[in-house]
Amino acid sequence: MKIDFDGIQAFVVIAELGGFNKAAEHMHVTQTALTRRIQKLESYLGLKLLDRTTRYVELTAVGRDFLPQARVIVSEMTAAVGRLKDMSKYSRGSFTLACVPTMAAHILPKLIREYAETSPKNRIRLLDATSYEVRDAVLSSQAELGIGVHGEQHPDLIETPLFDDPLMFFCRESNPLSRMKSVTWSDMSGAELIVVSNLTATRVFMDYQLAKRGISLSGAYEVQHHATAISLVAAGVGCAILPASTFQEGDRPGVRRIPLVSPVVKRKVILVRRRNSTLSPAAEAFYELVKRTHGKIDQETAPD
Amino acid sequence: MKIDFDGIQAFVVIAELGGFNKAAEHMHVTQTALTRRIQKLESYLGLKLLDRTTRYVELTAVGRDFLPQARVIVSEMTAAVGRLKDMSKYSRGSFTLACVPTMAAHILPKLIREYAETSPKNRIRLLDATSYEVRDAVLSSQAELGIGVHGEQHPDLIETPLFDDPLMFFCRESNPLSRMKSVTWSDMSGAELIVVSNLTATRVFMDYQLAKRGISLSGAYEVQHHATAISLVAAGVGCAILPASTFQEGDRPGVRRIPLVSPVVKRKVILVRRRNSTLSPAAEAFYELVKRTHGKIDQETAPD
DNA sequence: TGGAATATATGCGCAGATCGCAACAAAATC
DNA sequence: GATTTTGTTGCGATCTGCGCATATATTCCA
Numbered sequence: 001m002k003i004d005f006d007g008i009q010a011f012v013v014i015a016e017l018g019g020f021n022k023a024a025e026h027m028h029v030t031q032t033a034l035t036r037r038i039q040k041l042e043s044y045l046g047l048k049l050l051d052r053t054t055r056y057v058e059l060t061a062v063g064r065d066f067l068p069q070a071r072v073i074v075s076e077m078t079a080a081v082g083r084l085k086d087m088s089k090y091s092r093g094s095f096t097l098a099c100v101p102t103m104a105a106h107i108l109p110k111l112i113r114e115y116a117e118t119s120p121k122n123r124i125r126l127l128d129a130t131s132y133e134v135r136d137a138v139l140s141s142q143a144e145l146g147i148g149v150h151g152e153q154h155p156d157l158i159e160t161p162l163f164d165d166p167l168m169f170f171c172r173e174s175n176p177l178s179r180m181k182s183v184t185w186s187d188m189s190g191a192e193l194i195v196v197s198n199l200t201a202t203r204v205f206m207d208y209q210l211a212k213r214g215i216s217l218s219g220a221y222e223v224q225h226h227a228t229a230i231s232l233v234a235a236g237v238g239c240a241i242l243p244a245s246t247f248q249e250g251d252r253p254g255v256r257r258i259p260l261v262s263p264v265v266k267r268k269v270i271l272v273r274r275r276n277s278t279l280s281p282a283a284e285a286f287y288e289l290v291k292r293t294h295g296k297i298d299q300e301t302a303p304d
Numbered sequence: 305m306k307i308d309f310d311g312i313q314a315f316v317v318i319a320e321l322g323g324f325n326k327a328a329e330h331m332h333v334t335q336t337a338l339t340r341r342i343q344k345l346e347s348y349l350g351l352k353l354l355d356r357t358t359r360y361v362e363l364t365a366v367g368r369d370f371l372p373q374a375r376v377i378v379s380e381m382t383a384a385v386g387r388l389k390d391m392s393k394y395s396r397g398s399f400t401l402a403c404v405p406t407m408a409a410h411i412l413p414k415l416i417r418e419y420a421e422t423s424p425k426n427r428i429r430l431l432d433a434t435s436y437e438v439r440d441a442v443l444s445s446q447a448e449l450g451i452g453v454h455g456e457q458h459p460d461l462i463e464t465p466l467f468d469d470p471l472m473f474f475c476r477e478s479n480p481l482s483r484m485k486s487v488t489w490s491d492m493s494g495a496e497l498i499v500v501s502n503l504t505a506t507r508v509f510m511d512y513q514l515a516k517r518g519i520s521l522s523g524a525y526e527v528q529h530h531a532t533a534i535s536l537v538a539a540g541v542g543c544a545i546l547p548a549s550t551f552q553e554g555d556r557p558g559v560r561r562i563p564l565v566s567p568v569v570k571r572k573v574i575l576v577r578r579r580n581s582t583l584s585p586a587a588e589a590f591y592e593l594v595k596r597t598h599g600k601i602d603q604e605t606a607p608d
Numbered sequence: 609t610g611g612a613a614t615a616t617a618t619g620c621g622c623a624g625a626t627c628g629c630a631a632c633a634a635a636a637t638c
Numbered sequence: 639g640a641t642t643t644t645g646t647t648g649c650g651a652t653c654t655g656c657g658c659a660t661a662t663a664t665t666c667c668a
Binding site for chain 2: 002005006008045046047048051060062064065066069076078081087088089095141144277278281
């Protein structure tokens with residue numbers, strides 16, 4: 001037979017308020033209903049929980065034993081359900097967002113600020129990781145959403161393009177190229193290039209795009225992170241080819257960011273979620289916010 | 305709207321077993337029923353808890369959050385209800401018995417032994433107290449049952465007479481009266497009497513019975529407990545008038561217990577419970593056991 | 609590419625649970 | 639002894655939850 005939560009809840013309220021009528025009023029049902037719930041519960045258990053005359057209600061010995069347990073169960077239950085209803089009603093709760101470090105520094109602060117306006121109580125657990133790890137995190141549900149770079153399409157991922165992030169040329173003001181409006185790939189054949197590790201999506205993407213066009217460059221230095229590359233540029237070690245978003249105008253005095261053309265090579269920044277998985281309301285709200293404010297019309301992500 | 309325990313339980317089992325069919329089998333219902341329970345729960349909460357294709361069932365982010373809480377609630381609930389059903393089914397559990405010390409030493413060991421045969425797992429919490437305290441304990445539900453001495457009838461107590469406990473004369477073998485088959489109250493006018501404190505029911509009862517008959521005795525010593533009185537008798541300090549049950553034949557070498565007649569004065573040992581209160585099954589079993597093995601036909605407890 | 613197998617969802621109808629109303633019964637109060 | 643208060647019971651209406659049969663979706667495998 002099935003466990004009768006209503007009966008137990010009725011028991012707790014009656015015991016607490018000391019009477020069927022008071023409890024009935026409190027629970028917005030008739031007192032009749034409570035009488036029957038208790039009768040049903042007692043007959044199910046084979047025990048009396050309440051000794052009741054027409055005048056007084058009093059706990060039996062068993063009822064006294066059971067009351068504290070019942071109270072705990074009922075309050076835990078109502079609290080847990082209440083939390084869930086809050087989540088659905090007000091999109092409350094927290095969720096995990098996986099994000100590549102560049103974007104975490106670039107667009108995320110603004111997004112988080114906007115999100116905080118509509119959902120001030122929500123927390124975003126940020127998982128900063130490489131583009132591959134972002135995909136994995138979303139696929140394995142470690143994160144509900146991801147912000148990464150478009151790579152190989154995965155059938156279980158839904159990607160929303162956010163914006164294009166062209167590769168640009170970074171150098172010091174002292175560099176001869178620094179005054180040009182734009183530079184071409186062939187311009188940098190002799191440069192001391194700082195490139196990021198070929199374990200990063202940016203590098204793989206860049207190599208792929210260049211190989212496709214028969215351009216080959218020599219990398220003098222290889223670093224792990226975009227931020228390191230920028231620092232090296234600032235320190236005068238060399239020049240770098242990095243996504244535009246790595247750098248905000250004015251971030252680093254003395255460092256110039258120059259468009260790189262012929263061809264313009266762009267990586268696509270995407271918002272990603274798992275297909276066939278339901279987002280928590282908190283994540284859903286973020287997803288919609290990002291799509292609304294930054295999403296482009298879904299388009300083919302082939303280059304050029 | 306009412307909280308749906310079944311739905312939550314279904315959720316837990318489905319999540320745990322990884323499928324509706326397995327869960328349905330485990331719970332001895334059809335898979336249809338579970339589908340509906342989850343649908344109802346989800347629509348009540350306004351949240352999806354399970355992402356399910358016709359092939360796989362998988363927790364949503366919210367479901368993953370909720371599962372551990374739900375598991376705890378469900379297991380606490382089923383455990384608590386299980387304990388209660390055990391109580392009713394097998395009269396399991398413990399209860400509190402208030403008992404005067406004399407009887408705790410006299411009949412209780414046997415009763416407890418008998419009770420342990422039928423209900424070996426049950427524990428009796430023993431509250432040893434004066435006869436007044438026994439009544440109070442039962443009236444205030446600190447104890448479900450009491451073993452005491454009949455005094456003033458209380459409308460909220462149900463008393464079952466167990467046996468009569470006549471006052472007897474206790475002395476050493478060296479005492480001149482020790483060889484008599486019985487002694488009368490007048491026989492002990494000159495004796496060095498040890499009496500128990502007038503705070504005890506025995507003393508009050510004795511005084512009342514004697515006053516009624518115009519007999520007056522002088523008490524040379526006054527002690528708190530029957531056991532002390534016996535010890536003093538054994539030590540040769542004097543003689544005592546005590547309930548017969550204080551003493552088992554052979555308990556104390558050198559001490560004689562002699563019937564006290566003209567008149568025979570008896571206190572009534574009673575089993576007592578509260579009127580209009582339901583006993584726990586464990587207490588009920590004890591109550592029935594005692595009534596069956598020691599109860600006399602309910603009779604007027606007036607003396608003589 | 610198209611069944612076979614497997615797993616969840618749905619239409620439908622029945623049985624029982626639950627509720628509210630009204631009347632009743634018992635205990636306390638005045 | 640009437641009145642008030644409070645729990646219980648009879649009854650009818652409604653709602654809930656279930657199972658059966660069937661539909662639908664997905665995967666597997668030939």
